[in-house]
Structure formats: structure tokens, C-alpha cells
Amino acid sequence: MPVIPLFPLNIVLFPGMQLPLNIYEDRYLQMIGECIDNDQPFGIVLIYEGQDFGESAIPYSVGCTAHITKAEYLSDGRILIMTVGEKRFAINQTFHDKPYLYADVDFIEDQPILGNTEVGLALRQHVITYLETLREAADVEFDSEQIPASLPSIAYLSCMLLQIDNTEKQELLEIEDLTELAEKLTEIYRREITFLQTRLAPPEISVGDTPFSLN
Numbered sequence: 001m002p003v004i005p006l007f008p009l010n011i012v013l014f015p016g017m018q019l020p021l022n023i024y025e026d027r028y029l030q031m032i033g034e035c036i037d038n039d040q041p042f043g044i045v046l047i048y049e050g051q052d053f054g055e056s057a058i059p060y061s062v063g064c065t066a067h068i069t070k071a072e073y074l075s076d077g078r079i080l081i082m083t084v085g086e087k088r089f090a091i092n093q094t095f096h097d098k099p100y101l102y103a104d105v106d107f108i109e110d111q112p113i114l115g116n117t118e119v120g121l122a123l124r125q126h127v128i129t130y131l132e133t134l135r136e137a138a139d140v141e142f143d144s145e146q147i148p149a150s151l152p153s154i155a156y157l158s159c160m161l162l163q164i165d166n167t168e169k170q171e172l173l174e175i176e177d178l179t180e181l182a183e184k185l186t187e188i189y190r191r192e193i194t195f196l197q198t199r200l201a202p203p204e205i206s207v208g209d210t211p212f213s214l215n
Contacts, residue, residue: 003104005101068081
């Protein structure tokens with residue numbers, strides 16, 4: 001079984017997601033230094049119990065490996081790194097005999113999607129509607145042509161874009177079947193779009209007995 005070092009954080013990493021990190025604790029300076037020297041990824045896992053400093057936190061059992069794409073060593077001893085998510089994994093057993101946590105894991109392989117393009121296309125349309133709604137609120141441009149339609153690309157991108165709490169994101173990370181993941185994401189996007197549209201709708205005021213919108 002593969003053995004990888006673990007970095008418990010208050011974040012959920014998905015494959016393809018970029019994540020910058022500021023490394024300053026001694027144990028993680030050692031861990032990241034070893035990963036850089038050995039060209040080895042490490043696992044990012046959401047904290048289930050505890051904190052991301054001091055004693056080791058207890059992580060959720062599913063995480064995502066992070067590949068270091070850039071490292072900058074600072075004069076004060078810190079290391080600034082840029083990482084990108086690669087593979088989901090499930091923890092079999094954790095070990096505590098090093099300054100940092102590590103574990104043997106099973107990688108969760110994405111299965112080929114055969115003849116089921118509709119679910120990806122449906123999710124893509126909901127993502128576009130979601131982003132268009134946000135654009136109206138924040139006046140931020142995006143190119144819908146850059147939104148992929150194929151699984152797993154659209155599924156993981158959808159996970160990254162959602163503004164939901166980490167517990168719900170962790171539930172998404174743990175769904176192994178990509179079609180099931182896309183269907184769950186479609187439900188969440190419907191919910192979030194309705195919430196945003198309701199929140200952004202102009203208020204109604206009443207004149208006499210007749211309500212009317214400020215539009």
C-alpha cells in the first residue's frame with residue numbers, strides 16, 4: 001500500500017485544484033522538505049477533530065494528494081509552496097512515530113464513464129447558470145467556453161467553485177462514483193442557484209394593496 005505524509009487542514013482539496021501554502025511549523029517544514037527532496041506528493045485531509053497547529057489533528061478518512069509545483073525558501077525559514085490536487089485516497093492506517101502524521105492509503109481511481117454524457121452536460125449548464133448569477137452580483141467576467149463538459153473534469157471543477165461549507169465538500173470528495181457525484185452536484189447547484197436568485201431579487205414594496213418590484 002502507498003505510504004504518504006498527511007497535512008490536516010481546514011480545507012478540502014480536489015483533483016486539479018491549485019492550493020498555495022505557507023509552511024512554518026517545524027514538523028511540516030521537515031515534511032515538505034522531504035517531499036521536495038524525494039519528489040513525493042503529500043496528502044491533504046480535512047480536520048475532523050482538533051486544530052491545524054500544535055498536537056496532531058484527527059483527519060477525515062478520505063483526502064487528496066497534493067503535488068508541489070513550486071517552492072520558495074524564505075530567509076526566516078518558511079517555505080512558500082504552490083500545490084495542485086492529484087488523486088483522491090482513503091486512509092487505511094495512520095502512524096504517529098514521526099513529527100508529522102503519515103498513513104498507508106488506497107488511491108481512489110476514477111472509473112471510465114461510458115455512454116453517459118448527459119449528466120456531465122446537465123451539470124455544466126447548472127455551473128454556467130451559477131456563475132452567470134454570481135457575475136450579475138459581483139460584475140466578474142468568465143468565459144463559459146472554458147467550462148468542460150466531460151467527467152471527471154466538470155465534476156471536480158464544480159466541487160471547487162461551490163461556496164458551501166467544508167463538511168458538505170468532504171461528502172462530495174468521498175463519493176467514488178463520478179456519475180453519482182455529478183448527479184449530487186446537480187442537486188446542490190439547483191439549490192444554490194435558487195438561493196442566489198432569491199437573495200439577489202429586488203425587494204417588493206406595496207402601494208395600497210398592490211405589491212410591485214423595484215424593477
